[in-house]
Amino acid sequence: MGNTATRDDFEWVYTEQPHCSRRRQILAKHPEIKSLMGPDPQLKWVVTAMVLTQVLCCYLVQDLSWRWVIFWAYVFGGCINHSMTLAIHDISHNVPFGNKEAFRNRLFGIFANLPIGLPYSISFKKYHVDHHRYLGGDGLDVDIPTRLEGRLFNSPACKVLWLILQPLFYALRPLVVNPKPITRMEVLNAVVQLIFDGLLVWCWGPKPLVYLIAGSILCMGLHPISGHFIAEHYMYAKGIETYSYYGLLNFITFNVGYHMEHHDFPSIPGSRLPLVKKIAPEFYDSLPQHDSWIRVLWDFVFCDSLGPYSRVKRTYPLPKDK
Known part of the structure; x- marks a missing residue:
């Protein structure tokens, strides 16, 4: 865990992110990993089933008391919505239709966004590209907390x-x-979401919309699944900026726990990331990893050396449009 002193700054490094060099090393030794790259058509059916499940739940909660609406939002609906945000993560990498169908992927992301209740998908895509390209980049990677x-x-x-x-x-x-x-696509995302939300209220009253939005907010906050936010890049071992988790929650989070593998090979769908580790275990088995997202949250709260400052940062030459 490092020392017990509270950090007063980020961990500044002056090296490139490790994923590029490891990717080259792995492909040199295991070129067959290239066969894992490309779209995963199954994702669109899984996502469609999740959207329809949430629409059914919206119908079912319309007559519940408010306390039960919030209960089911946290226990069930929010779990689906958090999982959907991770499906949107895969969609942002063009997993459903492939890199040649970028527009179809963006439209499908807007569809996947519907149960979340608030427009999210297109904006996430816009910034997630920078997270991979400029991992830890000062003023570029918005996954890094602010100094405040x-x-x-x-x-x-x-x-x-x-x-x-x-x-x-x-x-x-x-x-x-x-x-x-x-962007225009963000406006479209917002308009489609507003229409969907309005139809829910018009058909079944306000409780379904509260069920969706409350679930999204609660389960992206203090919730076991949200342990992945901290587990992925917060510095639990000095100088290590990405970590994987290989536990059971990967089954409902599109394997986002395989985060070291994902940053090494962002063009490989989440469904195939376990195969990366299986093919090249010598590159991953010895790396620091998490075995529980709940334990991640506990340690983050009660370990003095962990906090929002526990991130690796570096500087990159600013893009020309900055």
């Missing part, structure tokens, strides 16, 4: 509050760290 977050949320109670407010920080941080112009 690092200074304010460094005690156990404050870190719990920070975890609860994760959805808010993920929504607002890009506007502060790396603001970009709103």
Whole structure:
């Protein structure tokens, strides 16, 4: 875990991210991994089933009391919605239809966005590209907390509050760290979402919409599945900026736990990431890894050396459009 002193700055490094060089090494030794790249048509059917499940749930909750609406939002609906955000992550990598069908992938992402209740998919795609290209990049990677977050949320109670407010920080941080112009596809995402939300309220009243939005916010905050937000890139071992998790929750999160493998090979769908580790175990077995997302959250809150500052940062030459 490193020392017990509270961090007062990020871990600044002056080397390139490790994923590029490891990718070259792995492909040199295991060129057959290239066969795992490409679309996974099954994803669109899984996502469609999840959307329809949430629409059915919206119908079922319309007559429940408010406390049961919130209960089921946290226990069930929010889990599906958090899983859907990770499906949107795969969609942002063009998994459903392949790289040659970018527009169809964006439209499908808007469809997958419907149960989340708030427009998200297109904006996520816009910034997620930078997260891979400029991992840890100062002013570029909006997955990195701001200095204000690092200074304010460094005690156990404050870190719990920070975890609860994760959805808010993920929504607002890009506007502060790396603001970009709103695109037409983002407008379309918002309009389609507004129409869907309006139809829910018109057909079944406000409870279905509260069920969806509350579930999205609650389960992206303090929730076992949300352990992946911290597990992926927070520095639990000094200088190590990406970690994998190989536990059971991968089955409902599109294998996002295979995060080291994902950053090494972002063009491989989540469904095939376990095969990367199976083919090239010598590159992954010895790396630091997590065995529980709940334990990740516990350690993050109660270990003094962990907090929003526990991230590796580096500088990149700014893109020409910055």
